[in-house]
Amino acid sequence: MSVIVAFLLFAFVLGVGLGVGLVPGLHPVFGRYVPWLAFLFFVGGVIWRVLRWASSPVPFRIPTTAGQNRSLDWIKPSRLDNPTTTLGVIGRMLLEVLFFRSLFRNTRAEVHEGPQVAYGSSKWLWAGAMAFHWSFLIILLRHFRLFMEPAPFFATGLASLDGFFQIGIPALYVTNILILAGLSYLLLRRLLDPQLRYISLPADYFPLLLLLGIVLTGVMMRHLDPFRVDLIKVKQLALGLVSFDTAAVVPKGIGATFWVHLVFITTLLFYFPLSKLMHAGGVFLSPTRNLANNNRARRHVNPWNPEVEVHEYDHWEHEFHDKIVACGLPLDNPADEEA
Amino acid sequence: MSGGGTPKGFPTPEELASVDLQSVPIKGWMDPRINFEGRRGTWSYPAAAKNLRYLKMHNPREWSPTDEDWKLPPDWKKTILNGMADRLERFRSFKIMMDICVRCGACSDKCHFFIGSGDPKNMPVLRAELLRSIYRRELTTVGKILGGLAGGRELTVDVLKEWYYYFFQCTECRRCSVFCPYGIDTAEVTMIARELLNLVGLNINWVLEPAANCQRTGNHLGIEPHAFVDNIDFFLDEIEENVGYKPEVPINKKGADVLFITPSGDVFADPAIYTLMGYFLLFDFLKKKHGFNWTMSAYASEGGNFGLFTSNEMVKRLNAKMYREAERLGVKWILGGECGHMWRVVNQYMDTMNGPSPSNLVIPESPFTPTIFTNAASTKMVHITEFTADLIKHKKLPLDPSRNDRYRVTFHDSCNPARAMGLFEEPRYILQNACNNFWDMPRSTIRESTFCCGGGAGLGNDENFEMRMRGGLPRGNAVRYMQKKHGVNVLSCICAIDKATLPPVCDYWAPGVEVAGVHELLANALVIKEGEVRENNLRGEPLAVESDQTEGQD
Ligand code: SF4
Ligand code: SF4
Numbered sequence: 014m015s016v017i018v019a020f021l022l023f024a025f026v027l028g029v030g031l032g033v034g035l036v037p038g039l040h041p042v043f044g045r046y047v048p049w050l051a052f053l054f055f056v057g058g059v060i061w062r063v064l065r066w067a068s069s070p071v072p073f074r075i076p077t078t079a080g081q082n083r084s085l086d087w088i089k090p091s092r093l094d095n096p097t098t099t100l101g102v103i104g105r106m107l108l109e110v111l112f113f114r115s116l117f118r119n120t121r122a123e124v125h126e127g128p129q130v131a132y133g134s135s136k137w138l139w140a141g142a143m144a145f146h147w148s149f150l151i152i153l154l155r156h157f158r159l160f161m162e163p164a165p166f167f168a169t170g171l172a173s174l175d176g177f178f179q180i181g182i183p184a185l186y187v188t189n190i191l192i193l194a195g196l197s198y199l200l201l202r203r204l205l206d207p208q209l210r211y212i213s214l215p216a217d218y219f220p221l222l223l224l225l226g227i228v229l230t231g232v233m234m235r236h237l238d239p240f241r242v243d244l245i246k247v248k249q250l251a252l253g254l255v256s257f258d259t260a261a262v263v264p265k266g267i268g269a270t271f272w273v274h275l276v277f278i279t280t281l282l283f284y285f286p287l288s289k290l291m292h293a294g295g296v297f298l299s300p301t302r303n304l305a306n307n308n309r310a311r312r313h314v315n316p317w318n319p320e321v322e323v324h325e326y327d328h329w330e331h332e333f334h335d336k337i338v339a340c341g342l343p344l345d346n347p348a349d350e351e352a
Numbered sequence: 353m354s355g356g357g358t359p360k361g362f363p364t365p366e367e368l369a370s371v372d373l374q375s376v377p378i379k380g381w382m383d384p385r386i387n388f389e390g391r392r393g394t395w396s397y398p399a400a401a402k403n404l405r406y407l408k409m410h411n412p413r414e415w416s417p418t419d420e421d422w423k424l425p426p427d428w429k430k431t432i433l434n435g436m437a438d439r440l441e442r443f444r445s446f447k448i449m450m451d452i453c454v455r456c457g458a459c460s461d462k463c464h465f466f467i468g469s470g471d472p473k474n475m476p477v478l479r480a481e482l483l484r485s486i487y488r489r490e491l492t493t494v495g496k497i498l499g500g501l502a503g504g505r506e507l508t509v510d511v512l513k514e515w516y517y518y519f520f521q522c523t524e525c526r527r528c529s530v531f532c533p534y535g536i537d538t539a540e541v542t543m544i545a546r547e548l549l550n551l552v553g554l555n556i557n558w559v560l561e562p563a564a565n566c567q568r569t570g571n572h573l574g575i576e577p578h579a580f581v582d583n584i585d586f587f588l589d590e591i592e593e594n595v596g597y598k599p600e601v602p603i604n605k606k607g608a609d610v611l612f613i614t615p616s617g618d619v620f621a622d623p624a625i626y627t628l629m630g631y632f633l634l635f636d637f638l639k640k641k642h643g644f645n646w647t648m649s650a651y652a653s654e655g656g657n658f659g660l661f662t663s664n665e666m667v668k669r670l671n672a673k674m675y676r677e678a679e680r681l682g683v684k685w686i687l688g689g690e691c692g693h694m695w696r697v698v699n700q701y702m703d704t705m706n707g708p709s710p711s712n713l714v715i716p717e718s719p720f721t722p723t724i725f726t727n728a729a730s731t732k733m734v735h736i737t738e739f740t741a742d743l744i745k746h747k748k749l750p751l752d753p754s755r756n757d758r759y760r761v762t763f764h765d766s767c768n769p770a771r772a773m774g775l776f777e778e779p780r781y782i783l784q785n786a787c788n789n790f791w792d793m794p795r796s797t798i799r800e801s802t803f804c805c806g807g808g809a810g811l812g813n814d815e816n817f818e819m820r821m822r823g824g825l826p827r828g829n830a831v832r833y834m835q836k837k838h839g840v841n842v843l844s845c846i847c848a849i850d851k852a853t854l855p856p857v858c859d860y861w862a863p864g865v866e867v868a869g870v871h872e873l874l875a876n877a878l879v880i881k882e883g884e885v886r887e888n889n890l891r892g893e894p895l896a897v898e899s900d901q902t903e904g905q906d
Contacts, residue, residue, distance in 0.1 A: 018501055066444060069446075069447045071445070072443060072704070074700060081777055085745070088777045115530065115535065121461060122467050138457075208475065209455075209457045212457060212472070212478055217454070289452060292453075295448050299452075301529055301536075309733065321669045336576055342650060343606070
């Protein structure tokens with residue numbers, strides 16, 4: 014069900030892309046104004062979402078501790094998995110954001126006859142996620158060759174590194190292969206693993222399809238003859254886009270594949286702030302990860318710390334007065350005795 | 353707080369463990385309906401009206417989950433939705449956790465209840481989705497427009513019933529949160545869900561009765577001051593009988609240096625009472641030898657805090673007694689006993705809720721070693737295993753580990769000291785010094801990956817026995833493995849709930865293994881007087897090991 018919905022939605026976006034590709038009259042709109050709008054929506058949306066999260070306070074300091082805490086001098090603390098200092102927290106967050114530390118812990122539980130419960134190492138999800146996210150980042154940076162004239166050094170540098178193996182002409186990018194492998198794996202496991210299929214929503218398939226669409230159209234434009242596009246024109250369009258100049262012309266005859274590619278990207282920009290893709294921002298604000306486990310050493314303040322009714326000692330002594338006397342415990346208010 | 357033995361007619365371990373984690377129902381998860389009658393043994397009885405009344409909580413009434421009508425207040429839906437909206441604004445954790453789950457499934461097979469039951473709604477991700485789906489549909493624009501397509505569900509009475517079932521089927525152990533790439537902590541989601549359920553009077557008695565007791569008498573078990581003193585006297589006699597030596601235990605003593613607070617389970621139930629006896633021997637040794645000036649309190653007579661399984665306000669109410677009493681007695685710092693969720697509260701909530709600590713408290717310093725517990729500089733509360741490990745390190749405790757030779761020991765990391773504190777080495781250090789035979793369980797089942805006893809967070813009651821045994825499968829199975837591999841016969845731990853819930857888990861999954869507190873084993877080994885000869889351990893069993901029948905050797 015979820016898969017079907019996601020496919021239909023994806024098919025619709027694809028249809029829009031093809032439509033735009035085939036109707037040159039739409040190019041000025043979809044090559045300028047729609048992407049601009051999408052970009053503004055993306056930036057504004059992401060900022061708004063993050064500010065919305067940040068507007069809620071963090072009443073309690075609740076890091077998940079995944080290693081020895083700092084206690085006695087002679088016990089070695091786990092500075093990254095259970096940080097007590099800001100530096101440690103930064104380290105933990107870097108490990109989490111750059112290398113998906115927690116995902117790297119993944120195991121797979123199985124209950125065998127006996128009974129025997131076994132926990133196998135299971136790093137594929139981690140590998141797939143790493144392949145996808147890192148390739149995505151590098152591909153994005155490579156694209157700055159299109160957005161800047163002259164092309165910035167990091168983009169050209171990355172591109173030549175990425176095409177280092179010099180397979181085929183134009184050279185095959187390693188990241189293109191990795192991202193395809195990563196995304197396909199992420200999609201296939203969702204489709205084939207019964208547990209995962211059970212928990213998946215349309216919102217879990219759709220972004221994968223969209224990203225696959227973006228990558229595939231990108232690869233097609235570069236490597237498959239009938240789909241190849243004129244890079245000079247693409248760069249002309251891209252420069253116009255980033256200049257936000259309404260007077261810049263939209264070059265004609267780029268090729269339909271490119272327009273599908275662009276419509277996919279535009280859709281992604283619109284979709285991002287509305288969706289779970291915001292995990293990219295949310296992870297930084299996650300209170301179980303971004304706080305130091307130093308509560309006992311430094312007081313954390315809750316801005317809405319509520320007043321509560323406590324059963325105070327005096328009441329307690331009064332209520333159990335006779336029993337306290339009977340068992341010989343001292344009284345604070347012996348005067349009660351006459352009462 | 354212990355459940356009884358395995359009930360008659362209960363499935364065998366092989367039968368109970370025949371779960372298939374890969375099979376999922378054909379029907380999707382969005383249908384909330386649950387047959388409570390057919391699922392007896394997997395849910396807990398609702399809170400008695402008197403307990404809710406005593407605590408001035410919402411909608412006190414007598415009812416049963418098997419009733420069609422749960423007697424909800426007329427405006428229940430508004431109450432829940434407003435409660436959610438309010439908590440989204442008060443807890444960043446909640447807001448983030450509602451928004452960023454990508455359903456990657458990394459957490460799905462990390463929950464002991466899922467492993468033991470195969471019920472997909474016990475995957476942490478789905479447990480949280482039960483709430484998230486309502487959030488999406490009722491409180492987000494996209495969800496209001498797209499409904500089910502955006503993974504939204506409407507809030508109905510059936511959904512509330514489903515929440516009652518599954519949020520009182522989570523022990524708030526945080527194992528899932530260790531593995532989540534964004535740190536989404538389903539325990540946190542469960543805590544918020546329980547707060548919401550409490551708004552309309554949906555809660556369980558095994559949580560609320562201890563909470564009401566604690567509010568009234570000072571401890572979960574409702575032990576009144578004279579009975580508290582009596583119980584302790586009784587244990588002192590028992591110690592004398594087994595060890596030939598009677599310690600002194602000051603209670604409500606003003607002017608003591610250290611206030612000692614431990615869960616009331618230690619004062620009440622076997623085998624936790626042996627841990628208590630262990631503390632008494634240790635403290636008395638320190639008193640005789642070094643003049644340790646300590647006291648217990650009959651008012652702050654509970655270390656644990658069942659408020660944690662109710663609402664943050666209730667945590668604060670019950671916890672307040674610790675600082676109040678420390679101030680009244682004029683002590684310098686507080687020493688806390690072996691308890692799991694107590695230490696979650698002390699480490700992550702106490703100072704924030706009830707601090708700053710009273711001015712008579714100072715940064716804890718060991719009276720007997722040069723150690724200053726700077727890690728507790730603000731709360732002024734030290735964990736007993738930190739205290740004892742430090743004493744051993746500084747050679748203040750003469751130990752004869754051979755007295756524990758009848759025991760072949762492994763150690764269960766309790767969820768909260770593990771994942772809400774990071775207390776791993778201290779108890780192990782004590783055990784390694786107090787016992788000659790100690791082995792750790794397999795790595796995926798200890799430390800930050802430790803498995804719950806299956807009965808925490810108020811679920812350790814008899815009516816929930818089947819679910820407890822299911823949830824206890826991963827832990828019990830690891831113990832069984834150690835039993836086969838090393839002949840392990842003692843599972844030690846530092847948690848009073850464990851001491852109540854692990855014995856039935858062991859009886860069922862690893863029969864023959866007993867449960868013991870770390871300080872029970874320590875006190876067995878502690879040489880109180882030079883040349884002291886002991887015949888028995890704290891349980892009154894002879895120390896000498898005769899041809900001990902262990903089930904296999906390394
Ligand atoms: S591991 Fe985290 S992101 Fe993945 S499904 Fe579980 S809660 Fe969601
Ligand atoms: S906190 Fe523990 S019991 Fe609750 S969902 Fe997570 S793993 Fe399961």
